[in-house]
Amino acid sequence: MSQKEIVYLLSDSIGETAEFVVKAVAAQFIEKDFEIRQTSHVSSAADIEQIILKAKKDDSIVVYTFVIDELKDYLNKRAHEENIDAVDLLSPLMNVFIKKYNREPAHKPGLTRKLDEKYFQKVEAIEFAVKYDDARDTEGIAKADIVLIGVSRTSKTPLSMYLAYKGYKVANIPLVPEVPAPAELFELPKGKCIGLIIKPDSLNAIRKERLKKLGLQPHAAYAKLDRILEELDYAEKIMKRVGCPIINVSNKAIEETANDVMDILNMQKSVYSL
Template sequence: MPDRIHSYVHLHLVSDATGETLIAVARAVAAQYASVRAIEHVYPLVRSQKQLERVITDIEDAPGIVLYTLIGAELSERLEKRCKEIGTPCVSVLAPVLGVFRSYLGTESTPRIGGQHVLNTEYFRRIDALNYTLLHDDGQMPEDLNEADVVLVGISRTSKTPTSIYLANRGIKTANIPVVPGIPLPPQLDEVTKPLIVGLIASPERIVQIRQNRLLSLNADDNTAYVDKSSVAAEIAFTRKLCARQGWPLIDVTRRSIEETAAAILAHYKEHANDA
């Protein structure tokens, strides 16, 4: 078959659960093709033939790549058969991994739709972490900082809040404290013994750009030290000195995604837990 070059590709993601696994896998792979735009069609909670037929109709209307996580053999077979008939690649994302488990363990799996979303202890730990994190955003409720697993400190626009929420989704209770020129940090921060404290910084150019966009969205005056490059550089220098003095790890988020920042924090957290 001759090579075909597409500027876009339709991705049909078919799941009998939430589809989160498929979305994560599809985006991880699609990111490797910078010149191709992936158009996602997500079909969660597909659990009947009637629902599947609607999906197949959409696939016929916009052929592309089909990825699926369907536990029921009947639905899987129907989807694969129809995709083969219309010449569309169709892949079960979990099948290769299930095969490795089956081979290694010497036993068959027990099919459970959405098995990773059961209401177990881990699930409720994540909910507890989210509740704590939302209540301790932007320096709120510092009196119980010692209950946190991680405390993030940094100047405005260093992605403290989204990083905190991402960590909370991993079951890590996370508080974040803003570093503001002329305003002392909460005294409770000097008294904590349990949490890992991590400083976040970014380049002055990046901070200024984000802050300018923020002011623009608020229709606010940008003639302020908040977006002055030298003032921002001074804030960053202060954060560096603070973290060095306290012995807190410091992470530059300039070129990091939230996920990459969180991964670096989790690596520090693992070391912190081992040393405790």
Template sequence: MGVAHCVFVVSDSVGETADRLVQAALTQFRAAVTIERYSFVTDIDMLERIVVSAAKKGAIIAYTFVLPELLVQVTRLQEAHDVQMVDLITPMMTLIQDTVQEAPRAEPGRMRRLDEDYFKRMEAVEFAVKYDDAKRVEEGIKQADLVLIGVSRTSKTPLSMYLAHKQWKVANVPLVPEVAVPKSLFDLPRGRCIGLTLSPDKLKQIRTTRMKSMGAPSTGTYASFERILEEMTYAETIMKRVGCPTIDVTNRAVEETAEYIVDMVNMERGIRL
């Protein structure tokens, strides 16, 4: 019977970083090695019990600690119990600290929080795509953090995507005179809907450029002043019925408009920043 080999993966957080590094290293060997994982180790007594267990099994300890009180005890425990231990994060943190001349935060779990933020952003992006431009409109309105309404080419989609990267789930509804407005739009609470407007001249310019890019005649109804004024009058009526605040996006960058939307929504919801 062969010798049982074991690596203890120990962390003051979840330990995903250490686990991945150990797994990556083990792929370079044929030997069978088991891994025992110990997460959220935050006090000396807990750490010492793990070290004692590792000593009995002849295990290696691979650790990622950022809590200073644990780091200062590692060498003492290693020598006291004659255990092989490897620090997977401190050497890199030390180099970074020396380079940027800044002390580390010493907060366990920050990588996990970053991962959670990433997945929340991706969820919001998927939501924006799913409920873009009146797709499954009733469902989108009910689930959205925010609903953007306006006539065609008022930056609803780019704003939805930009806000999604700030973890806002945004649905957008185009206002077209020939298409009935979803009833659920009129039931939204304060701060859940924003109306987007644009100057007629700017909207005509944008629509004309759009028509040309699609190879369609720029003289069509879509880009005519008569049609634009009809749509904008209709949109203004709907926005007043909904009771939502409006933002004129004329000559505003998407980023600027998005920040203004967030500020406006927070004011509407009574949130002080």
């Protein structure tokens, strides 16, 4: 059995980039058996010194992904002194970016991981919005960043999804006179619940169009003005009990309403952080 060739990987972050590249290159040398030894979160010259001594002893290659210049300079200096082949995977491309875009990099490790975390946070928020849409599960009320309440056709669901795309966990609750509002709604801390209202004539037109698309008669009770007034009156009473901010969504785009919601949240955070 042939002796394994050792490659040392160093990173001031996780080191996934170095691992992926080294494995891709090593796979091309079929007759060789490689052992990859990875050291993540390198933060000092002492960390580097340990690897340099091991790499010299094992006659190994050192591959690294450093964005912190001090670490990179120290490793290059020591590798040169010990006659060790050290490969910098990031600097060639980083330098092209600097020259092309005339910008300096942040030199902060772990930024890729932070971007990934934002992506997964967004996915989690979207799954949350789907799960707790239209009061399917009232347990979501306590877990949500935002709880939207309002009568049917006040854009609660599309607004929930839009806010979820922004990373907020949103639950929405329809307010119907015949259905008692969830008790959890009245236990929410201030600033978590937002009420959505709409002009009666606007809601009347929206509901008639909705019935038409469903192939139903536009004069059904759902779209009658007296029914709409009853629902809006009931919703207003609930919103007053909850004590939540209210947004009028009449003739507003989802993006505009979402900005209003986020403005309210930011204002509430400022108030309660004082």
